[in-house]
Amino acid sequence: MKKLLILSGKGGTGKTTTTASFIRFSQAQVFADCDVDAPNLHLVSHVEGNPAVSDYYGSEKAWIDPQKCLGCGICADACRFHAIHETDGVYQADEYACEGCGVCTAVCPYGAASLKEDKAGSLFLYDGNPVFSSAKLKMGRGNSGKLVSAVKSAMTEAAPPAELAIIDGSPGIGCPVISSISGVDLVLIVTEPSLSGLHDLKRIVETASIFRAKTAVCVNKYDLSPEKTAEIEAYCQEEEIPFLGRVPYDPSASRAINEGLPLSEIDCPARDALYEVYRKTMSLLDIQP
Amino acid sequence: MIAVPLDENKKDVCVSFGRAPYVLFYDTETKKQEICENPAAQAQGGAGLKAAQFLVDHKVNVLITIRCGQNAAEVLQAAEMSIYEAQGTDAETNLAAYAEGKLEPLSHFHAGFHGKA
Numbered sequence: 001m002k003k004l005l006i007l008s009g010k011g012g013t014g015k016t017t018t019t020a021s022f023i024r025f026s027q028a029q030v031f032a033d034c035d036v037d038a039p040n041l042h043l044v045s046h047v048e049g050n051p052a053v054s055d056y057y058g059s060e061k062a063w064i065d066p067q068k069c070l071g072c073g074i075c076a077d078a079c080r081f082h083a084i085h086e087t088d089g090v091y092q093a094d095e096y097a098c099e100g101c102g103v104c105t106a107v108c109p110y111g112a113a114s115l116k117e118d119k120a121g122s123l124f125l126y127d128g129n130p131v132f133s134s135a136k137l138k139m140g141r142g143n144s145g146k147l148v149s150a151v152k153s154a155m156t157e158a159a160p161p162a163e164l165a166i167i168d169g170s171p172g173i174g175c176p177v178i179s180s181i182s183g184v185d186l187v188l189i190v191t192e193p194s195l196s197g198l199h200d201l202k203r204i205v206e207t208a209s210i211f212r213a214k215t216a217v218c219v220n221k222y223d224l225s226p227e228k229t230a231e232i233e234a235y236c237q238e239e240e241i242p243f244l245g246r247v248p249y250d251p252s253a254s255r256a257i258n259e260g261l262p263l264s265e266i267d268c269p270a271r272d273a274l275y276e277v278y279r280k281t282m283s284l285l286d287i288q289p
Numbered sequence: 290m291i292a293v294p295l296d297e298n299k300k301d302v303c304v305s306f307g308r309a310p311y312v313l314f315y316d317t318e319t320k321k322q323e324i325c326e327n328p329a330a331q332a333q334g335g336a337g338l339k340a341a342q343f344l345v346d347h348k349v350n351v352l353i354t355i356r357c358g359q360n361a362a363e364v365l366q367a368a369e370m371s372i373y374e375a376q377g378t379d380a381e382t383n384l385a386a387y388a389e390g391k392l393e394p395l396s397h398f399h400a401g402f403h404g405k406a
Contacts (some may be wrong), residue, residue: 182308
């Protein structure tokens with residue numbers, strides 16, 4: 001099974017729109033949303049039925065047993081994250097400030113402090129036809145990269161023998177993005193012709209190259225700045241990155257997407273241009289479109 | 290004993306040392322190979338350190354890897370392990386290249402991907 005990952009560097013360039021359309025174009029049986037901080041592929045890629053939901057435990061956090069705590073405050077003094085505070089004579093750990101280092105469990109003379117598994121998010125798996133794997137990270141949790149790995153393994157384990165899996169990634173170049181890159185066959189970067197679009201494109205290209213991932217680029221809303229589009233194309237040529245096409249800005253496309261329809265379902269020039277990008281992407285993956 | 294971090298396909302060298310799903314152990318005396326799951330792959334943090342400890346426990350003295358972070362390198366160096374830079378994609382070719390003395394020692398250790406050394 002070939003894995004195609006769709007990234008952008010900058011947010012809001014049309015990554016999920018592209019992913020949802022590629023899912024329709026290819027009638028993909030296997031796909032995943034690895035943007036665990038802000039998953040939204042499900043909004044434009046409807047899947048029938050209910051997903052299996054499972055808890056995701058990222059790391060451990062301190063818990064101080066109020067029955068055993070005598071209020072000495074040794075733990076609060078030892079906590080370098082200032083995560084332990086006193087209320088009504090007993091100490092409690094703040095789940096958002098605690099990093100789970102466990103120093104409180106080592107210093108507490110009364111054995112009141114322990115580490116407990118902390119629910120960091122939920123995993124959702126539609127295990128039918130198609131297989132769709134996604135997740136939601138809880139507020140303030142820092143295990144997004146690990147959760148992305150869990151989303152991808154859930155997808156791979158449930159996947160039927162299919163030729164292609166399509167993965168929607170997250171913006172940026174951080175931990176969840178790096179985690180989404182591992183093991184994919186091609187990263188398609190959807191960018192836009194703006195100063196920040198080009199700037200962030202360079203950052204994601206560099207990140208992907210550190211992890212030796214094959215990349216290709218397309219420009220969405222290219223006619224908003226033909227000059228910047230030309231600059232992006234020149235950059236791709238210089239870096240020897242396959243440039244797979246330009247998709248025009250289309251107000252009717254935006255309207256349809258807001259109604260929950262992928263661009264693939266609307267008869268417009270943007271759809272045709274995106275189909276061309278899809279065809280070239282499949283050819284890079286050696287898959288018959 | 291030689292160790293190589295492996296990808297999911299159990300054939301190619303993994304770009305990540307700490308979070309590689311598997312590790313290939315090659316015993317240069319018995320010429321036997323063994324592929325083990327990397328217990329550090331699912332670590333909550335400090336995967337590089339844990340993977341390094343795993344290698345030390347397996348009495349590895351040569352590591353062939355694409356990259357290695359600073360924290361892991363400190364453990365490996367304390368255990369006097371030699372670290373060589375992998376070339377190409379698959380582990381077999383790298384074992385052969387090492388045997389022929391064609392691999393270069395890994396000279397750069399990155400500071401990690403979490404903004405702290």
